[in-house]
Amino acid sequence: MGVVLVTPDVTQNRTRFLSVPPASVLAEDHDQLVELSCHGLATAAPAYSARSVLVRWQGVVLAVLTAGLLAGLLLSPRTAGVVVIALVVLAYIAALGYRLALFRLGARGGRTVMVSDEEARSVPDDQLPTYTVLVPVFHEPLLGELVERLERLDYPRHLLDVRLLLEADDTETADAARRITPREHVRVVTVPSLDPRTKPKACNYGFLTAESAMCTIYDAEDDPDSLQLRRAVVAMRRLGPSYACVQARLGFYNSAQNMLTRWFTLDYGSWFTNMLPGLVALGAPVPLGGTSNHFRSDVLRDVGAWDPWNVTEDADLGLRLHRAGYRVGVLGSTTLEEANPDAINWVRQRSRWYKGYIQTFLVHVRSPRLVTSQLGARGVAGLVVFIAGTPLLSALNGFFWALTAMWFTSHDPAIAALFPPVVYYLGMVCLVLGNLSVLYMGVFTARQLERPDLLPAALLMPLYWGLMWLAALKAVIQLVTAPSYWEKTTHGLHRQQTTAAEAGGAS
Template sequence: MVPVSPDVAHGKRLLTPPPVAQLREDPDQLIELACHGLATAAPEYSAWGVFVPWQRVTLIVLAIAALAGLLVAPAATCIVIIAVVTIAYAVALGYRFVLFRYGARGDRMVTVSDEEAHSVPDDQLPVYTVLVPVFHEPLLGELVERLEGLDYPRHLLDIRLLLEDDDDETVTAARSLAPREHLTVVRVPPMKPRTKPKACNYGFLAADSGMCTIFDAEDAPDPLQLRRAVVAMRRLGPQYACIQARLGFYNASQNLLTRWFTLDYGSWFGNMLSGLVSLGAPVPLGGTSNHFRSDVLRGVGAWDPWNVTEDADLGLRLHRAGYKVGVLDSTTLEEANSDGINWVRQRSRWYKGYIQTFLVHVRRPRLVAGQLGLRGVAGLLVFIAGTPLLSAFNGFFWALTAMWFTSRDPAVAALFPSAVYYLGMVCLVLGNLAVLYMGVFTARQMERPDLLGAALLMPLYWGLMWLAALKAVIQLVTKPSYWEKTAHGLDQQQTVDEQSAVEGAPDE
């Protein structure tokens, strides 16, 4: 591998990996590259270490200053902290609403009709690598059958099931799969970190293709999605490195949590991402159904195996390298998280990864400001860092609000001088109304009137977000690269339980 200086990275390339043929012949070099390639060639772009020295010193100084202020002038210090956080809340709410309104226009969503998708002759289509990382997934047969529904020439399709070598359950299931020329079972050596992006690197770097995408084990993609992505990328031009398809759920009506999750994703993939594209801000990619130009993906270092939201990080890295990301009007259905504890585990990993990503991309402030520009820096600060950190503060402000309404304690009122109080009221009233409006709008946009009730109950959903954000902040210090796997198949388990209950009812 030939390292490239981060200062040269603005010229689009971070590193040059060895040829694919060489990596196929040398699995030791391949796994080393998958685990440490980015950290070795461009360490300032890797989450291998959480904090660089100046960040650690800054946090310590701020903590000492806050503690000293609380000891010397507690009232004034609390007012300053609350004022800063309140201003941040107002900016973040305003920014998200602007993103939503820009995205709701729909003019940034790339639409490719069925006829256009089928119009490209097979001899003009690229080889397409489909990466499917799986872990403790015994139902591989069902997964493969869903992937067989992809409408793409089989001689140009390179599906790679990525299995951990010591995952006996999944390895055993893979042995029962019928052989297919376009399907490869890749056994990833059990080398730290044990993360999805490491497995994706291991599978991707040994693949020779023009385009690449990722699907999760429970995904049910639009059959024409690969063809649509090819047409869309050619339409957009070489400055675009990736196009993100939308994600939706096939079990949206399972319970209240899945309805909230559906609205959350509907707003995110239907409006927020398009809004970011409209504003020229970096687009934090989703973990699946993102379609890349393979040569560009190699050049920017592929996925960071030490970042637990490798997708969001990669979106930032592509933007810093001068590339753009588009949004594709094609949907992949997956399973909405229906269990509260499981949801908190998943969302806390996402939040932790957002903070990781922020810390990585502000290591050289002057360089990143030049690469991202003003709009990009605003997106990095307000959207990437602000989303988890402000969610973590919610519990504190809820507690203050509850104290005021129950006790009318003048000490609480003293923490909110007039300017801070009125700005806080704007956040409380207009901010909450704006969020409720976005939920209702999304339900209408999706033509899902059954989600209207869930949209009006969204404030309860924010309580789960607070728990996830709090856990993320704690884990960032204690387990920065720990990957909490999301349990899948809960929708099927509920169906089985319901059928068992019905079948067993007469005997009770």
């Protein structure tokens, strides 16, 4: 598969990946709407779509590396083992250094766009743009509660277009939708039950017929800041036309439920408070979150909207926006959602994210020369170290933990032979200083959030890394067996556990 020829807009120094007909045309042409929603990007710009996991040269390189590794292990296992471990240790050091640099840049502050309540409310209604709010839902019986939370958004109703995106065969959510009090600014959109059965396909289907100037996404469990839409409008006008999107922060309303939700809170706190602002400061691509990202609709159309075949469509879209010549900002507004309180459900969710990160990396390195010219050296470093490194190094953690355990229990000289002095000392840097640095970032984040109750969770983060390893291992396996399979996260578990606890107390 070759690299697609995209159409540059020389007047704006931007790149357009997909030419989308007007929303009014698609509203009348259902077949074309379905085709664009499912296959638009894959057809018009296949080099930017995850419909194929590997292109030919990537498959050849992977086969050659695999054959070389097997041959090395057969002919000279010690030498091959030393080389592989040395390369992986260097990758760990690079990833750790990059993360520390991002964390430090983000912790300095000044990279988040802050809009006060007064400034947000001061914009007259006639100067506000029309706003589409996409809400993809699947098997969500509590849809009515979601709509009531969205009703708290402070935005003129005649400019608001809330679209509840339901799958055609989801009778459970359809029944819940019928119980909602009708509102002119809220409409139910039935998404055809066609492959791929993913959230980004539903978002495409709902967005492409919208005629609004701004667009955002909220998930089923979200509780956004009531002024978030107004803040996003002010922020986008302040940042100017070079910015295509602002990403609001995500937090949790059940962060103190158990140890897993506390770890999740620290994870998100570090990500949205430090890592994303660090990427903005560095001028690197910003992998978006799956919710509360606020787009200029015209730009979203030009870059092909969401890739329905990528299970981390948000991160992929952030990279595609950067490659098209746009930037992403971080908005000082918070959307609360449910932190995953169940370990199995958490692994399912995180494995999908990791799988999508690997998909995104493979898509964006299909033309190394082109992506380097579009992202620059810093952007490519982030793509390799951050996007690919996060899941792949997490998957390798278990191997090194096993080696460490085997050495301390057996002192096998075969294991020692894999770590000549240089590799050994670099590995010790990772083991001691690396782990301490990551623990420090957790403690620092707890202090930033003004949550002293999170300090024990920060000190117990190594247990959380074990869950990350399981999720990464599952992601690698599933990338081969079911690359576009969307493993849905179950919502409302905090409510179920609370109800069960109350019932137990009552009995």
